[in-house]
Amino acid sequence: MMTDWMTLDQKYILPTYGRMPIVVKKAEGMYIIDENDDKYLDLFSGLAVNVLGHCHPQLLEEMQYQSSQFGHISNFFYNKPAIALAEKLVKATFEGKIYFANSGAESTEAALKYIHKYSKDKNTKGVVVFKNSFHGRTLGALKLTRMEKVQQDFPTPDFPVYELEKEDLAQLEKVFQQHAPAALLFEPVFGSGGVQVVSTEFIEGARALCDAYDVLLCMDEIQTGIGRTGKMFAYQHTSITPDILLFAKGVGGGLSLGGILVAEKIADYFKPGDHGTTFAPNSIASALGSKTIEILQEGILEKSEEMSQYLRGELQRLKEDYPEIIGEIRGKGLMIGVVILKNHEVLNNEFVKRGILVNVTNVNILRLLPSLIINKEEIDTFIDSFTDIIKDW
DSSP states (O other), X not given: OOOOHHHHHHHHSOOOSOOOSOOEEXXXXXXXXXXXXXXXXXXXXXXXXXXXXXXXXXXXXXXXXHHHHOSOOOTTSOOHHHHHHXXXXXXXXXXXXXXXXXSHHHHHHHHHHXXXXXXXXXXXXXXXXXXXXXXXXXXXXXXXXXXXXXXXXXXXXXXXXXXXXXXXXXXXXHHHHHHOOSEEEXXXXXXXXXXXXOOHHHHXXXXXXXXXXXXXXXXEOTTTTTTTTSSSSGGXXXXXXXXXXXXXXXXXXXXXXXXXXXXXXXXXXXXXXXXXXXXXXXXXXXXXXXXXXXXXXXXIHHHHHHHHHHHHHHHHHXXXXXXXXXXXXXXXXXXXXXXXXXXXXXHHHHHHHTTEEOEEETTTEEEEOOOTTOOHHHHHHHHHHHHHHHHHO
């Protein structure tokens, strides 16, 4: 008799997520297999976590090796896998120092505490964020998140937050002049906020304003990082370097890991006891993170950009054929948002029926976050199914 996992889930787990009707048995590459041995093409990769797909053989080998050495040891000891990963991240980005956390929200919380330390020294206060942005669900991160359905009426810490529309440099400078905030924090491509890309012109202009007014430029690359946009981090599509870089999701090779990278010029504000966590940096996640970066730098990034262009071209063709269904196509690299003009509420289920897993965010945005190993045949499978769904409508 098959265990009724869905009923047990409802009985024992708080209902904070609306789940798809799929009980996962195993996963491999681009596919998830359920308890009935039905196979699904996974096009959101654990929400941008599994950048190399499920159960990548080199990651499994690395996991087995590090597990046989040591797992959790606490931060009272030097952790070789974590040090090696920190070195790889710095060399792939900019000179600075890293604090490791367990998740994206914890990365935001660490950034907030670092900004606070900086602001006390500079006699500034507050953080500038963008309307419709998402930075996490813990209470500090929640105050920075600008989505009412997420914020609700939960209590928030007492520090100023200035909410602006993205792309408005004049408004940004006005806030800098009037309020002297400590930091500007934003996602270079909005994730939950609808896969909206912040322009290179704005990012470079914001960097100049931050320099002029002594404001920290903080980039939330929790979702855009680790190759998602065709570069290791999305800021690398511009000429700027941030002061604080937030990362998580794909950095642990599929396991829980996050953190912040603080530029060398301001890397002396955290002292022993200022912040900490029991579990991060997990040695196994760190080892997987190092291996992930190595694999990405062996040609996966370039290949993923080819697949991004191919997928965008196929989506554009569908948009031209069905303009009443498909609106704007947004995004960068393999982080793509498609505005669905009608029937968006049934889109998830229609794809599940056809053996494909997608994500709909911000009401009507089809968000595609496939693993970076996706190939043309898998893209064709998705496009063919999307076409069939539209024709049925």
